[in-house]
Structure formats: structure tokens, C-alpha cells
Amino acid sequence: xxxxxxxxxxxxxxxxxxxxxxxxxxxxxxxxxxxxxxxxxxxxxxxxxxxxxxxxxxxxxxxxxxxxxxxxxxxxxxxxxxxxxxxxxxxxxxxxxxxxxxxxxxxxxxxxxxxxxxxxxxxxxxxxxxxxxxxxxxxxxxxxxxxxxxxxxxxxxxxxxxxxxxxxxxxxxxxxxxxxxxxxxxxxxxxxxxxxxxxxxxxxxxxxxxxxxxxxxxxxxxxxxxxxxxxxxxxxxxxxxxxxxxxxxxxxxxxxxxxxxxxxxxxxxxxxxxxxxxxxxxxxxxxxxxxxxxxxxxxxxxxxxxxxxxxxxxxxxxxxxxxxxxxxxxxxxxxxxxxxxxxxxxxxxxxxxxxxxxxxxxxxxxxxxxxxxxxxxxxxxxxxxxxxxxxxxxxxxxxxxxxxxxxxxxxxxxxxxxxxxxxxxxxxxxxxxxxxxxxxxxxxxxxxxxxxxxxxxxxxxxxxxxxxxxxxxxxxxxxxxxxxxxxxxxxxxxxxxxxxxxxxxxxxxxxxxxxxxxxxxxxxxxxxxxxxxxxxxxxxxxxxxxxxxxxxxxxxxxxxxxxxxxxxxxx
Amino acid sequence: xxxxxxxxxxxxxxxxxxxxxxxxxxxxxxxxxxxxxxxxxxxxxxxxxxxxxxxxxxxxxxxxxxxxxxxxxxxxxxxxxxxxxxxxxxxxxxxxxxxxxxxxxxxxxxxxxxxxxxxxxxxxxxxxxxxxxxxxxxxxxxxxxxxxxxxxxxxxxxxxxxxxxxxxxxxxxxxxxxxxxxxxxxxxxxxxxxxxxxxxxxxxxxxxxxxxxxxxxxxxxxxxxxxxxxxxxxxxxxxxxxxxxxxxxxxxxxx
Numbered sequence: 001x002x003x004x005x006x007x008x009x010x011x012x013x014x015x016x017x018x019x020x021x022x023x024x025x026x027x028x029x030x031x032x033x034x035x036x037x038x039x040x041x042x043x044x045x046x047x048x049x050x051x052x053x054x055x056x057x058x059x060x061x062x063x064x065x066x067x068x069x070x071x072x073x074x075x076x077x078x079x080x081x082x083x084x085x086x087x088x089x090x091x092x093x094x095x096x097x098x099x100x101x102x103x104x105x106x107x108x109x110x111x112x113x114x115x116x117x118x119x120x121x122x123x124x125x126x127x128x129x130x131x132x133x134x135x136x137x138x139x140x141x142x143x144x145x146x147x148x149x150x151x152x153x154x155x156x157x158x159x160x161x162x163x164x165x166x167x168x169x170x171x172x173x174x175x176x177x178x179x180x181x182x183x184x185x186x187x188x189x190x191x192x193x194x195x196x197x198x199x200x201x202x203x204x205x206x207x208x209x210x211x212x213x214x215x216x217x218x219x220x221x222x223x224x225x226x227x228x229x230x231x232x233x234x235x236x237x238x239x240x241x242x243x244x245x246x247x248x249x250x251x252x253x254x255x256x257x258x259x260x261x262x263x264x265x266x267x268x269x270x271x272x273x274x275x276x277x278x279x280x281x282x283x284x285x286x287x288x289x290x291x292x293x294x295x296x297x298x299x300x301x302x303x304x305x306x307x308x309x310x311x312x313x314x315x316x317x318x319x320x321x322x323x324x325x326x327x328x329x330x331x332x333x334x335x336x337x338x339x340x341x342x343x344x345x346x347x348x349x350x351x352x353x354x355x356x357x358x359x360x361x362x363x364x365x366x367x368x369x370x371x372x373x374x375x376x377x378x379x380x381x382x383x384x385x386x387x388x389x390x391x392x393x394x395x396x397x398x399x400x401x402x403x404x405x406x407x408x409x410x411x412x413x414x415x416x417x418x419x420x421x422x423x424x425x426x427x428x429x430x431x432x433x434x435x436x437x438x439x440x441x442x443x444x445x446x447x448x449x450x451x452x453x454x455x456x457x458x459x460x461x462x463x464x465x466x467x468x469x470x471x472x473x474x475x476x477x478x479x480x481x482x483x484x485x486x487x488x489x490x491x492x493x494x495x496x497x498x499x500x501x502x503x504x505x506x507x508x509x510x511x512x513x514x515x516x517x518x519x520x521x522x523x524x525x526x527x528x529x530x531x532x533x534x535x536x537x538x539x540x541x542x543x544x545x546x547x548x549x550x551x552x553x554x555x556x557x558x559x560x561x562x563x564x565x566x567x568x569x570x571x
Numbered sequence: 572x573x574x575x576x577x578x579x580x581x582x583x584x585x586x587x588x589x590x591x592x593x594x595x596x597x598x599x600x601x602x603x604x605x606x607x608x609x610x611x612x613x614x615x616x617x618x619x620x621x622x623x624x625x626x627x628x629x630x631x632x633x634x635x636x637x638x639x640x641x642x643x644x645x646x647x648x649x650x651x652x653x654x655x656x657x658x659x660x661x662x663x664x665x666x667x668x669x670x671x672x673x674x675x676x677x678x679x680x681x682x683x684x685x686x687x688x689x690x691x692x693x694x695x696x697x698x699x700x701x702x703x704x705x706x707x708x709x710x711x712x713x714x715x716x717x718x719x720x721x722x723x724x725x726x727x728x729x730x731x732x733x734x735x736x737x738x739x740x741x742x743x744x745x746x747x748x749x750x751x752x753x754x755x756x757x758x759x760x761x762x763x764x765x766x767x768x769x770x771x772x773x774x775x776x777x778x779x780x781x782x783x784x785x786x787x788x789x790x791x792x793x794x795x796x797x798x799x800x801x802x803x804x805x806x807x808x809x810x811x812x813x814x815x816x817x818x819x820x821x822x823x824x825x826x
Contacts, residue, residue, distance in 0.1 A: 089798055089799050090799070092798065093795070093796075093798065093799070096795075097636040097637045097639075097640040097641070098625065098629070098632050098633045098636045098637055099625060100633070102625055102626070102629070104626065104629055105626055105627065137627065137702045138701045138702050138705070139705065140701070195804065196804060199803070199804050199805055200803035200804055202798075202805075203795030203798040204793065204795050204798070205795075205797065205798070205801055205805050207805065208805040208806060208807040209804060209805065209806050209807075210806075210807060210808070210809060211806050211807065211808045211809075212808065212809055219807075220617055221616035221617055221619075222616075223620065224619065224620050224621055224790055224793050224795070225620040225621040225622060225623045225790075226621065226623075226795060227623055227625060240623070240625075240626050242624070242626045242627065242706070243706070244617070244620070245620035245621060245622035245623055246617075246620055470809070
């Protein structure tokens with residue numbers, strides 16, 4: 001990047017993600033594991049920090065991209081200054097008693113469970129008993145009408161496709177005829193934006209961006225439940241816990257990332273489509289980039305905020321800013337930086353929201369490949385694919401609405417690069433002479449193209465996830481390492497249960513303590529739910545062979561005939 | 572919450588009701604209010620929230636909540652004007668008793684009706700909307716009773732004394748008594764001749780203040796006025812404290 005040292009401002013590191021949409025098979029494993037890890041609690045039953053949407057489709061919550069309705073993100077005012085779309089500080093405080101644009105539960109969905117107990121408790125009867133759906137909000141019987149992925153796999157169908165916000169903005173009128181349909185999956189998490197509008201919307205200042213790794217978090221002790229962040233986030237990735245009255249959002253699995261592990265959604269991704277790594281950026285240029293006048297220039301403007309970690313001037317500035325050496329090295333090896341800036345195949349989701357999102361996407365080539373294959377032509381040939389990218393306006397325009405504020409040029413360029421890689425690598429895999437003109441047609445060298453193939457297709461674990469752990473000399477800060485006794489904290493290890501103001505009160509326990517209690521409960525319980533006769537049971541795994549815990553042996557006969565009878569084995 | 576009620580019953584038995592009610596109870600109530608908030612903030616930061624129920628229901632909330640909250644803010648300003656600012660000051664700037672009276676009654680009654688109307692909508696909503704009702708704790712119910720009682724007594728005192736009756740100048744009695752509490756020279760005698768509705772309103776307010784730190788009303792004290800001045804994006808470093816508790820004396824790290 002041609003930039004002198006003098007122009008480099010405050011260098012900051014950001015942990016970022018890239019998802020390769022061609023590889024997403026829509027299995028929802030990421031969503032499910034994320035839910036198991038973070039939102040399987042009361043109050044957040046309807047919350048999916050990670051969700052997978054079928055596009056075209058409505059998304060979750062429904063039609064969240066309609067910012068004329070939901071007023072999320074930033075916009076430029078008449079003087080060209082960046083302002084919150086939902087209104088400035090005064091408007092926020094005036095409407096604080098009833099947020100006018102808060103999505104209701106109907107816009108997400110009403111969470112439910114099933115009355116499984118009936119299946120085991122029902123008396124003998126003529127008809128098979130059924131487990132009826134029960135609302136987790138009211139506790140009453142309910143009719144299931146929608147969920148987080150209700151229109152799964154229905155992309156482009158007449159029932160749901162025409163409710164897609166983006167399709168209404170695509171210039172050509174899309175008819176949902178079979179030969180014109182296309183469909184792909186879009187997994188979404190919090191974008192951990194460089195310019196987070198949720199944080200800017202929070203009246204309490206409880207949402208903050210971490211200086212070290214840029215992860216955006218909600219301070220649960222400072223959140224007062226004013227709900228403005230839910231409106232502020234254009235991606236609708238801040239959720240309101242209706243039991244605790246606090247906002248919650250994706251944490252980028254910070255307890256894992258701090259110790260060098262990938263996020264749960266990345267770790268469990270079946271398609272291996274997620275890439276994690278650091279990006280160095282110039283924090284002083286964030287506002288300028290977010291204020292770029294033209295929406296379609298925002299993609300390029302955001303790319304200019306990123307710094308080249310190989311540039312010695314950047315390295316010096318980063319060291320001066322206190323970024324540890326191994327973090328700089330990790331930024332140099334970062335797959336995210338490579339995909340965004342070296343190969344230029346990753347694009348930001350909805351840059352027009354002006355939050356400078358940090359989860360980027362490699363747009364899917366598959367709608368194009370499928371269209372070529374359906375014509376009977378060779379779908380691996382770069383000439384056919386290039387021509388198809390040119391002519392297939394509907395998928396390209398749609399992807400442009402998603403990733404470049406409607407400008408098809410960058411999307412074209414990315415798809416051509418992906419198509420070129422496909423064609424070039426086929427020659428190599430078939431043992432033919434590789435054709436250097438194919439990478440050259442998209443402005444890449446042969447070696448670079450092979451490197452990109454390696455990163456995108458082979459995607460080894462340690463190349464996909466380059467996560468420098470939080471600093472060794474700071475390691476005792478991290479709860480998960482517990483180099484100090486993690487039970488020594490205010491309130492003590494007797495923690496558990498709830499405070500005097502209901503289940504949401506009392507200090508929050510460190511994660512290590514929660515784990516301790518959960519593990520202990522699990523080790524000492526014989527069933528998932530606490531059994532009523534727990535006191536008389538013994539877990540042999542925790543018995544060290546000394547002593548005789550009560551319940552291990554039957555009562556002695558001298559205790560009385562009643563106990564004797566009880567202990568007698570049944571025939 | 573039961574502790575401050577004790578002087579009341581004791582007062583009835585002791586016969587020194589006036590002193591206990593208008594000199595002891597205010598200080599007990601104030602002490603519980605202040606210390607209770609400090610304790611709650613230290614112990615229960617996580618529970619310090621508005622516990623909004625907008626996610627469950629928004630139609631009634633959109634009318635009731637602003638009506639109540641803006642109403643009660645005007646009522647609060649009115650109380651500051653009536654109780655804290657001495658009569659001499661307003662007369663010094665040329666506001667006659669009659670002008671003040673008209674202004675206070677009109678503004679007070681309007682705000683009071685708005686507050687009570689909003690509260691009625693909110694209570695109706697809380698009772699009839701299933702999810703909202705099931706999210707209501709016993710603590711909330713007690714708070715609603717106490718709050719409604721105080722507001723209803725206050726409004727009826729104003730209406731009874733000023734609108735229906737010939738008018739009552741509380742700035743000769745209640746206001747000096749209120750201020751005398753903060754001079755640390757409480758003068759309970761000032762309250763003895765006050766109309767009973769005003770007395771009941773003041774007493775119920777004192778009890779409400781004593782209960783305040785232990786209810787969801789605490790959200791009032793963290794009204795986010797700092798939002799007007801802070802920068803939009805907050806950056807924070809990871810916790811700089813080592814471990815999850817402060818080091819013991821003599822075990823602080825060096826370097």
C-alpha cells in the first residue's frame with residue numbers, strides 16, 4: 001500500500017472473519033452450536049447470535065434490511081456528516097420510554113418447546129398422544145407460524161422470495177420462474193464493526209469496542225435495558241434478553257479467541273468456510289471512510305482503512321501503538337487480510353450501512369456455474385464462466401445489493417477471479433499444461449492463483465484460523481486460564497442460584513466459576529435433570545475408594561426391618 | 572421495607588406520632604434510600620435495569636409509557652419548584668401567590684392526570700397482557716401499589732385542596748418542613764395542621780423512597796444523561812486488574 005509513515009495514524013488490530021459462501025451447504029451447524037454455547041438460556045430463546053439465511057429470502061428478523069422501516073446504521077445528513085439513521089442523542093433520549101422502531105417478537109418469532117411429558121405420562125388411550133407446541137413466552141399452546149429459518153431453502157419461491165428487501169431494489173424485474181431462480185446461504189453473526197452504530201446508540205455507554213482485538217461487547221453490568229442498540233444495529237444482531245432486561249450480542253467467542261481457539265461457529269463449520277485472522281487498520285481514518293459521500297465507494301474506502309502488515313512503516317507504527325510483535329506477525333499471516341486485500345475476493349456485507357463491518361464474504365460463484373451447466377455448456381471453462389458473469393445480471397445485481405451497495409463492478413471482478421481459479425486449477429488437476437493466460441485475464445499471477453486456491457480449497461486448519469492468543473504476560477488476566485484461583489472473587493465459590501431480586505439479580509459469576517458449577521453438577525448428577533432421590537445416590541466416578549458414602553451400600557439390617565426390606569434386591 | 576414501617580406503628584403506640592412521623596421517618600427513609608442504592612449498586616449491578624417489556628407488547632406501551640414518564644418528570648419538577656424553592660424567592664422575582672397558585676394547580680393537575688392515566692394504562696397492560704403479567708414479580712406488584720397510592724394521594728390532595736376547596740398554601744407549612752429536614756433542624760410541628768391528604772401523600776412518599784432501592788425504580792438514578800456528552804464509540808481495554816479479584820495486601824505485583 002503506497003503510504004508514507006507520516007500518514008499512518010493510530011494503528012489498531014481487529015479480529016475479523018471471512019466466510020466463503022460457495023462452501024456453505026446450509027446445514028445450520030454453526031447456528032446450533034452457537035446456540036448451545038451462548039443462548040440456550042431463558043430470555044434469549046428467540047435469539048440466534050449466528051443464523052443462516054436463505055437468499056433471496058426475508059432473513060431474521062424478517063426484512064431486517066429494510067432500513068427505511070428499521071432505521072439501523074448511519075447515514076449522511078445534508079451537510080455530509082455522519083449521523084445515526086434512527087436519530088441523534090436528543091431524539092434517542094426523547095423516545096427512550098417507548099422505542100418507536102424496536103422489532104417486536106413477531107418480527108423474530110415466538111419461541112416454543114414441546115410438551116414431551118405428555119408422551120410418557122399420558123394414560124392408555126385409543127389415539128397416540130402428541131407433544132403439543134407450547135409457547136416459551138406465554139406458556140400456552142401455540143400455533144407455530146414462523147422461526148429463525150422458516151423460509152429455509154425456499155429462496156426465490158413465490159411465497160417468500162418476493163418479500164426479500166433486496167430484490168425490490170434490483171433493477172430488472174425478477175420473475176420467479178424456474179430457470180431464473182438461484183439460491184445461496186448467508187450465515188450471519190455480529191459484524192464487530194469498526195464504526196459500530198449499536199455502541200453509538202447505547203445511552204448508557206455499555207457497548208464498547210475492545211482496544212486489543214476490536215471485539216464489540218455489551219457490559220452486562222452497565223446495560224440498563226434502554227433498547228436503543230437493537231434499533232441502532234442495521235444487521236439486527238443485538239438482542240434484548242426479555243428475562244434479564246439486558247442487551248446481548250455475539251461475543252466473537254472471546255473466551256476462546258483469547259486463548260487462540262477459533263469461535264464455536266468456525267470450529268464446528270462443516271464446510272470449513274470460515275476464516276479468522278487479524279486485520280490492522282488506521283483508527284484515525286475510520287470516520288473519514290464511513291463518511292464517504294457515495295454509497296458505492298464505501299467498499300473501496302473501507303479497504304483503504306486497512307493497513308498492509310508487510311509494510312515496514314506500518315510495522316513500526318503498530319509497534320509504536322503497542323501491538324505485540326507476535327500479533328503483527330499473525331496479521332502478516334492473516335487469511336482475512338489476504339482474502340480482502342491481496343486476492344480481493346472478500347466483500348463486506350451491506351457497506352451502505354456505514355458501520356464498516358468486519359465479517360466479510362466471498363460471494364458465491366455457484367449461481368453462475370449452475371446456470372452455465374443448465375445450458376449444457378462446459379461449466380468449468382473460464383470463457384463460458386466469464387461470459388455468464390457478464391450476462392447473468394440477476395444474481396450479480398443481487399449480490400451487488402448485498403455486498404457493494406448495488407455496484408456490480410467489484411462483484412463481477414470477484415466472480416471472474418473465482419471462475420478463473422476454477423478453470424486454471426482444472427487444468428492442473430487433470431494433468432494438463434496450466435494456462436497462464438487464465439490468471440492473467442483477471443490480473444493475477446500463476447503462483448498467486450495457486451496460493452489463493454490453497455487458501456480457499458484446501459483450507460488447512462492452521463491456515464484458516466490464525467489467532468494470536470491474548471498476551472502470555474497478560475494471561476493471568478484471562479479467566480479461562482485461571483492461573484490464579486478463579487474461585488477467589490467477591491461473593492466466593494458458594495455462588496450459584498440467584499439474588500434476592502429474582503433470577504436476573506446478583507453479581508455475575510466469572511465464566512470459570514460457571515463452568516465449575518456446571519461440571520460439578522454434571523459429575524454428581526446421574527440424569528440431565530436433578531433427580532429427586534439425588535441425596536441417596538452415589539457417583540462411583542467421584543468415589544476414591546475410601547470411606548463409604550451414604551447410599552453406596554444398602555443399610556445394615558440392624559437399622560430396622562423397613563430399611564432391610566428396601567435394600568433387598570428385587571427378583 | 573418493613574423496617575421503616577416500624578416507627579409508624581410505634582408512633583401510634585407511643586403517642587409521639589408527630590415526631591416519629593415527620594422527624595424520624597424522613598431520616599430513616601432517606602438513609603435507607605441512600606445506603607440502599609449504594610448497597611444495590613455494589614451487590615446487584617446486573618439487576619439494575621429497566622426490565623423493559625416492550626418486546627412482549629408495544630401498542631399500549633407506546634401510549635402509556637411516555638404519558639407516565641413525561642408526566643412524572645413534570646411532577647418531579649413541580650415538586651422541586653414547590654418544596655425546594657422558598658416562597659420568598661418566587662415573590663422576590665415578582666410571582667405573586669395567586670399566579671404561582673394558578674400555575675401550580677394547572678400544571679400539577681395536568682401532569683398528575685397524565686401520570687395517573689399513563690400508570691393506569693401500564694397497569695392495565697401489565698395485568699391483561701399474558702407475557703407481561705408472567706414477567707411481573709411480587710416485588711413489582713408491591714412497587715406498583717406503593718407508587719400508585721402515592722401518586723393518587725398526591726393528585727387527590729391537590730384536587731381536593733386547591734380545586735374543590737378554597738386552596739391550600741403548602742408553601743407555608745410543608746415546604747419549610749421539607750427544607751428543615753436538610754438543615755438538620757427538623758420541625759415536625761409544621762406538619763401537624765396540614766390537611767390529611769397531604770399528610771398521607773407525604774407519608775406514603777417516604778415509605779416509597781425507603782422501598783425505592785429494592786425495586787426496579789432504581790433505573791431512574793441511572794437516567795442516561797451522560798449520553799448527551801460522551802463520544803459515540805466507546806473503546807475499552809480488557810480488564811487491567813490481574814485475576815478476578817484485587818490482590819491481597821502485601822501481594823501486589825511489582826512492575
